Amino acid sequence: MVSEKMYELGTKKSTIRTIFEFGRKRAAEVGEENIFDFSLGNPNVPTPEFVKNAAIDILQNSEPSAVHGYTVAPGNPQVREILAKSINERFGTKFAGKNIFITAGAAAAITISFKALAENGDEFITFAPYFPEYKVFVESVGAKLNVVPAQPQDWQINFDAFEKMLTPKVKAVIINSPNNPSGAVYSVDTIKTLAQILNKKSEEFGHAIFIISDEPYREIAYGVEVPYVPNFYDNTLVCYSYSKSFSLPGERIGYIVVPDAVADFGKIFGAVAGAARVLTHVNAPSLWQLVVAKCAGKPSDISIYERNAKLLYNGLIDAGFECVKPQGAFYLFPKALEADDYAFCERAKKYDLLLVPGADFGCKGYFRAAYCIKTETIEKSLPLFKKLAAEYRVIGL
Amino acid sequence: MVSEKMYELGTKKSTIRTIFEFGRKRAAEVGEENIFDFSLGNPNVPTPEFVKNAAIDILQNSEPSAVHGYTVAPGNPQVREILAKSINERFGTKFAGKNIFITAGAAAAITISFKALAENGDEFITFAPYFPEYKVFVESVGAKLNVVPAQPQDWQINFDAFEKMLTPKVKAVIINSPNNPSGAVYSVDTIKTLAQILNKKSEEFGHAIFIISDEPYREIAYGVEVPYVPNFYDNTLVCYSYSKSFSLPGERIGYIVVPDAVADFGKIFGAVAGAARVLTHVNAPSLWQLVVAKCAGKPSDISIYERNAKLLYNGLIDAGFECVKPQGAFYLFPKALEADDYAFCERAKKYDLLLVPGADFGCKGYFRAAYCIKTETIEKSLPLFKKLAAEYRVIGL
Numbered sequence: 001m002v003s004e005k006m007y008e009l010g011t012k013k014s015t016i017r018t019i020f021e022f023g024r025k026r027a028a029e030v031g032e033e034n035i036f037d038f039s040l041g042n043p044n045v046p047t048p049e050f051v052k053n054a055a056i057d058i059l060q061n062s063e064p065s066a067v068h069g070y071t072v073a074p075g076n077p078q079v080r081e082i083l084a085k086s087i088n089e090r091f092g093t094k095f096a097g098k099n100i101f102i103t104a105g106a107a108a109a110i111t112i113s114f115k116a117l118a119e120n121g122d123e124f125i126t127f128a129p130y131f132p133e134y135k136v137f138v139e140s141v142g143a144k145l146n147v148v149p150a151q152p153q154d155w156q157i158n159f160d161a162f163e164k165m166l167t168p169k170v171k172a173v174i175i176n177s178p179n180n181p182s183g184a185v186y187s188v189d190t191i192k193t194l195a196q197i198l199n200k201k202s203e204e205f206g207h208a209i210f211i212i213s214d215e216p217y218r219e220i221a222y223g224v225e226v227p228y229v230p231n232f233y234d235n236t237l238v239c240y241s242y243s244k245s246f247s248l249p250g251e252r253i254g255y256i257v258v259p260d261a262v263a264d265f266g267k268i269f270g271a272v273a274g275a276a277r278v279l280t281h282v283n284a285p286s287l288w289q290l291v292v293a294k295c296a297g298k299p300s301d302i303s304i305y306e307r308n309a310k311l312l313y314n315g316l317i318d319a320g321f322e323c324v325k326p327q328g329a330f331y332l333f334p335k336a337l338e339a340d341d342y343a344f345c346e347r348a349k350k351y352d353l354l355l356v357p358g359a360d361f362g363c364k365g366y367f368r369a370a371y372c373i374k375t376e377t378i379e380k381s382l383p384l385f386k387k388l389a390a391e392y393r394v395i396g397l
Numbered sequence: 398m399v400s401e402k403m404y405e406l407g408t409k410k411s412t413i414r415t416i417f418e419f420g421r422k423r424a425a426e427v428g429e430e431n432i433f434d435f436s437l438g439n440p441n442v443p444t445p446e447f448v449k450n451a452a453i454d455i456l457q458n459s460e461p462s463a464v465h466g467y468t469v470a471p472g473n474p475q476v477r478e479i480l481a482k483s484i485n486e487r488f489g490t491k492f493a494g495k496n497i498f499i500t501a502g503a504a505a506a507i508t509i510s511f512k513a514l515a516e517n518g519d520e521f522i523t524f525a526p527y528f529p530e531y532k533v534f535v536e537s538v539g540a541k542l543n544v545v546p547a548q549p550q551d552w553q554i555n556f557d558a559f560e561k562m563l564t565p566k567v568k569a570v571i572i573n574s575p576n577n578p579s580g581a582v583y584s585v586d587t588i589k590t591l592a593q594i595l596n597k598k599s600e601e602f603g604h605a606i607f608i609i610s611d612e613p614y615r616e617i618a619y620g621v622e623v624p625y626v627p628n629f630y631d632n633t634l635v636c637y638s639y640s641k642s643f644s645l646p647g648e649r650i651g652y653i654v655v656p657d658a659v660a661d662f663g664k665i666f667g668a669v670a671g672a673a674r675v676l677t678h679v680n681a682p683s684l685w686q687l688v689v690a691k692c693a694g695k696p697s698d699i700s701i702y703e704r705n706a707k708l709l710y711n712g713l714i715d716a717g718f719e720c721v722k723p724q725g726a727f728y729l730f731p732k733a734l735e736a737d738d739y740a741f742c743e744r745a746k747k748y749d750l751l752l753v754p755g756a757d758f759g760c761k762g763y764f765r766a767a768y769c770i771k772t773e774t775i776e777k778s779l780p781l782f783k784k785l786a787a788e789y790r791v792i793g794l
Contacts, residue, residue, distance in 0.1 A: 001605055001660060002668035006513050010671025047461040055684075056456050064444040070646045104501065104649070107677040116403050140675035208398055249467045250683025252501070263398060271399035274407025278537035280504040285682045286647025287452075 009136065015360045016040065019345075023354045030352070036381040037354045038369040041180060041330065043247040045304050045372075051246050054294040058287065067290060071283045073273055075102030075255070079293040083255060086296035091228035099259055101272050102284040104252035106216040106241035107133065110174070112279060113212050113237045113256060115141040116271035122171040124212075127157055129181050129333060129361035129368075131214070134174055143171070147362045155184035155324055155333070159193060166201050172210035173198065177226060178217040178328025181361045181368035183309070185327040188227045195233035202235070208263040211236045216254070219245035219300040221328035222309060234261040237268075242292055244330075245300040253288040305330045308371040308378055315382035316369075319389045330372040333358065337392040339365050347391070351384040406533065412757045413437065416742075420751045427749070433778040434751045435766040438577060438727065440644040442701050442769075448643050451691040455684065464687060468680045470670055472499030472652070476690040480652060483693035488625035496656055498669050499681040501649035503613045503638035504530065505673075507571070510609050510634045510653060512538040512672035513665065519568040521609075524554055526578050526730060526758035526765075528611070531571055540568070544759045552581035552721055552730070556590060563598050569607035570595065574623060575614040575725025578758045578765035580706070582724040585624045592630035599632070605660040608633045613651070616642035616697040618725035619706060631658040634665075639689055641727075642697040650685040702727045705768040705775055712779035713766075716786045727769040730755065734789040736762050744788070748781040 013021075016039050023037040058067055074080065080097030087095055103109040114124065118141045126134050128150040138145040146165055151158040173194070177186035186194075194211070202209045213229040213236055230236045241254035258269045283289075309326040316323050316334055323334035336344035341357040341364055348355050348367075358366030371378060410418075413436050420434040455464055471477065477494035484492055500506040511521065515538040523531050525547040535542040543562055548555040570591070574583035583591075591608070599606045610626040610633055627633045638651030655666050680686075706723040713720050713731055720731035733741035738754040738761055745752050745764075755763030768775060 002514055002664050003512065003516055003672070006668040006671035006675070007664055008671065009674050010513075010669065011667035042467060044462070047465050052456055052461065056453055059449055059453050059456075064449065064644070065441070068444050068645045068647050070439060104677070104682075105679060107679050111675075111677040115400065116407075117399055119400055136675060137677065247461070248465045250465050250680060252679060252682055267399050267404055270408035271403040272407065274403035274405065275400070277406050278403070278508075278533060279676050280501070280508040280534065280678075282502060282504050282649060283647060285501075285649055285685070287684075288682070 014132070016356055019354050019356060022349070026352060035352050035354070036377055036384065037373065038371065039354045039356055041370045041372065043244050043249060043330075043372055044374070045247050045301055047247040048298070048301065050298055051248070051291060051295055054291045055287065058290050058294070062290070067287055069286065071286050071289060073276055073283055075100065075284055076286070076289045076293070079289045082293040082296050087257065089297065091231060093228065093230060093259070095257060095259065098269075099257055101256040101258060101269070101276070102289055103254050103256055103276070104281050104284050105243055105249070105254045106214060106239050107137070108252070108276075108279065108281050109239035109241065109254050109256045110134075110212060110214050111137040111141070112272055112275040112281065113239060114138055114143065115275035115279065116268065117171050117210060118143040119171070121169060123167070123169040124172050124174055125162070125165060125170055126174040127162070129155070129179075129358060129363035129366065131176060131180050132360055132362075150363050152366070153324070155179060155182035156186060156190045157194060159197065163197060166197070168205040168207075170209055172212050174212045174214060175229070176214040178221050180217065180329050181331045181356075181358070182324065182333040183326035183329050183331045184324065185221055185224050185226050188225065191227045191229060191232045198233060198235075208235045212239060213237070214239045216241040216244050217329040220302050220305055220330060222302075222306050222326065224327045226328065230257065230259045230261070234259070235263055237262070246292070246295065248288070251285060251288045253284055253292055304375065305372065308373070308375055311375065312369060312371045312378050315378070316385060319382070319386040321385070321389065330370060332369045332371065333366050334369070336365055336367050337389060341365055341367055348388055351388055353381060353384055353388065411529070413753055416751050416753060419746070423749060432749050432751070433774055433781065434770065435768065436751045436753055438767045438769065440641050440646060440727075440769055441771070442644050442698055444644040445695070445698065447695055448645070448688060448692055451688045452684065455687050455691070459687070464684055466683065468683050468686060470673055470680055472497065472681055473683070473686045473690075476686045479690040479693050484654065486694065488628060490625065490627060490656070492654060492656065495666075496654055498653040498655060498666070498673070499686055500651050500653055500673070501678050501681050502640055502646070502651045503611060503636050504534070505649070505676065505678050506636035506638065506651050506653045507531075507609060507611050508534045508538070509669055509672040509676060509678065510636060511535055511540065512676065513668035514568050514607060515540040516568070518566060520564070520566040521569050521571055522559070522562060522567055523571040524559070526552070526576070526755060526760035526763065528573060528577050529757055547760050549763070550721070552576060552579035553583060553587045554591060556594065560594060563594070565602040565604075567606055569609050571609045571611060572626070573611040575618050577614065577726050578728045578753075578755075579721065579730040580723035580726050580728045581721065582618055582621050582623050585622065588624045588626060588629045595630060595632075605632045610635045612636060613638040613641050614726040617699050617702055617727060619699070619703050619723065621724045623725065627654065627656045627658070631656070632660055634659070643689070643692065645685070648682060648685045650681055650689055701772065702769065705770070705772055708772065709766060709768045709775050712775070713782060716779070716783040718782070718786065727767060729766045729768065730760075730763050731766070733762055733764050734786060738762055738764055745785055748785055750778060750781055750785065
């Protein structure tokens with residue numbers, strides 16, 4: 001009677017959701033202050049005042065139909081020009097408004113890109129650990145997602161494994177830096193090597209291989225450079241969102257950059273427009289288009305994330321965990337204290353530490369701790385992580 | 398290199414778009430005041446002050462994360478309760494929040510519904526004249542759209558033709574009342590007869606046949622009752638949008654009602670959630686969820702549309718056109734003055750009257766005139782319609 005596939009996708013609870021709901025139940029029993037919920041990647045820095053003020057100013061002083069009317073599908077032309085200019089100032093690119101397609105956030109941006117590019121039999125590649133919705137979105141456009149095994153020592157790219165998996169069927173490679181869940185930022189070297197391999201293979205196969213650079217965490221990096229991928233590789237689509245940088249995840253606003261340098265700009269931009277149309281993204285919310293234009297280039301406040309990252313990282317290292325030093329986003333991805341990360345996260349629950357098994361991100365034996373939570377909660381959790389580690393020393397797993 | 402289908406969907410200009418762009422070009426040549434553009438269905442009544450004030454109030458007085466944070470996929474639970482209550486008060490229904498799935502407007506609502514229901518080999522039925530995106534959206538979920546021929550004397554349903562087309566393959570029937578482009582409102586009799594036939598055939602075929610009631614124009618009706626379909630037929634999904642009623646088309650906010658009475662509530666609501674997920678409608682824009690809750694049940698100002706409808710209808714009748722009296726939405730769908738509606742619309746262009754051929758809506762020999770424009774423009778256009786009609790009397794087509 002209904003699409004069984006849609007029913008399954010709409011009702012099967014994700015591990016993260018299940019953990020989160022467990023946390024809500026426990027909080028009702030033992031009190032909010034005794035639950036240490038590291039499960040959700042929900043920005044906890046308040047939306048900046050300048051964003052609020054921009055929205056109010058537009059509502060008060062602009063002609064309503066200019067604010068709330070349909071925009072053309074790729075977005076308000078003036079807004080696109082402003083966003084292009086802001087990107088150019090930051091990254092030395094030469095984009096114009098025509099290179100920008102405004103979207104309802106990054107989920108829409110990446111899926112529109114997948115759907116624009118995917119032909120029959122196409123495959124996409126991403127790198128473990130990875131955001132699990134990639135698999136849902138890639139499969140929803142009729143393509144297949146292959147996952148390159150992780151490189152746990154630094155969460156950069158395992159190029160040997162990657163090259164072996166790079167067959168002529170591969171249409172695009174999805175990267176996500178700063179990374180959810182690893183917290184790593186791909187270095188200039190990593191991006192250069194990736195570009196080199198893709199250029200070589202594109203030539204060998206006689207067709208373009210794209211990079212889809214999913215960058216919702218671009219602004220959240222702690223003193224490391226986040227290379228701007230179009231400066232290193234021509235066939236790049238950049239997918240950006242203001243969900244994290246301006247703490248606006250509910251408003252659904254972001255964009256796709258389609259550079260002139262891609263293999264066939266007209267074809268790709270046209271296919272992006274077609275994909276947005278059938279995914280019924282008629283236009284990105286029009287007020288928020290104007291707001292982000294007014295706030296373009298303004299800084300994100302990442303000081304809370306940086307403080308939390310340091311606190312949690314040091315605390316975990318001190319408790320005996322192994323963990324790559326966080327470079328960005330708002331996640332740590334430490335090694336679990338036993339091979340079975342599900343069992344580990346179950347054991348952590350005894351201390352009301354709510355963690356997500358790494359297997360959910362295609363990377364067994366690790367766990368994700370989202371630290372976009374109150375600093376105080378992290379402080380209070382550290383002795384519990386110590387107790388958890390001590391328990392492992394006793395049981396000798 | 399890209400999906401050719403997406404490229405085609407993203408670049409093939411619609412007739413409406415082509416006419417609109419011609420109008421912009423002409424306006425630059427001869428002046429805005431000399432162009433009579435009846436092509437676009439863009440609401441021209443300003444967004445009500447109470448909507449603006451609600452948005453500003455929320456931005457000024459609510460905690461930012463409660464305004465801009467992710468909501469759960471079906472929408473903010475309090476908002477869903479308020480919308481259900483408001484629907485109940487107006488239509489005597491007994492919905493609760495759990496029956497509401499908030500969406501990014503009606504395009505998302507209908508396509509999510511199509512995708513939730515469509516199984517392999519399914520067909521959908523709609524009635525000419527019809528909104529042409531139905532075909533794009535139905536085909537995008539892998540189903541087929543069949544169109545029942547029109548009933549031009551009143552634009553109600555041609556039930557004889559409908560019954561013949563109602564095969565076991567039909568999963569759902571899409572209705573749109575008040576109708577774009579005909580301006581008709583389906584009567585209680587029409588809805589009752591439709592329900593009767595569908596009940597009979599559902600039993601005969603041994604499976605549910607759904608009504609998807611696409612209702613973006615519900616509030617725009619001129620003194621006629623717009624029957625609330627779930628009160629007449631159990632297996633109804635209602636798709637609503639605030640684009641027209643509150644003049645918020647760019648903000649993308651609406652909802653789907655999934656009544657308890659549908660064949661299997663849990664299955665259908667679950668599939669709706671899955672469809673929203675893969676179409677990457679993560680949640681409907683969160684600020685606008687709060688705004689429509691604050692404004693639920695407040696009246697839409699339709700006085701301008703009503704005045705324009707009367708003015709244009711009387712003017713066209715006076716000029717010798719045949720036209721069914723408008724009941725709602727903001728369109729007239731008169732008979733063209735020659736069998737070839739494309740040729741007719743081309744001839745009208747000589748007078749800078751920009752009209753859309755009926756064939757675009759599956760109904761040859763008619764044309765659509767959208768009167769959501771300045772009343773003054775309509776006044777000035779009437780003598781031109783007279784000249785156009787006079788030309789036809791001379792050429793004797």
